[in-house]
Amino acid sequence: xxxxxxxxxxxxxxxxxxxxxxxxxxxxxxxxxxxxxxxxxxxxxxxxxxxxxxxxxxxxxxx
Numbered sequence: 485x486x487x488x489x490x491x492x493x494x495x496x497x498x499x500x501x502x503x504x505x506x507x508x509x510x511x512x513x514x515x516x517x518x519x520x521x522x523x524x525x526x527x528x529x530x531x532x533x534x535x536x537x538x539x540x541x542x543x544x545x546x547x
Contacts, residue, residue, distance in 0.1 A: 509534055509544050
């Protein structure tokens, strides 16, 4: 594999991993909402579980 192909592979892998994580967080938010957990607790929980800054966690919750 050439250096370009290596870089392209790792970039594609990283993008896929990021998309998968995002879908997982969205799923967690949906499940927590269905369980009646309030938005503040969801934000706090996903910040801790996924090591996210508050602004990014709020984006997932839709704040």
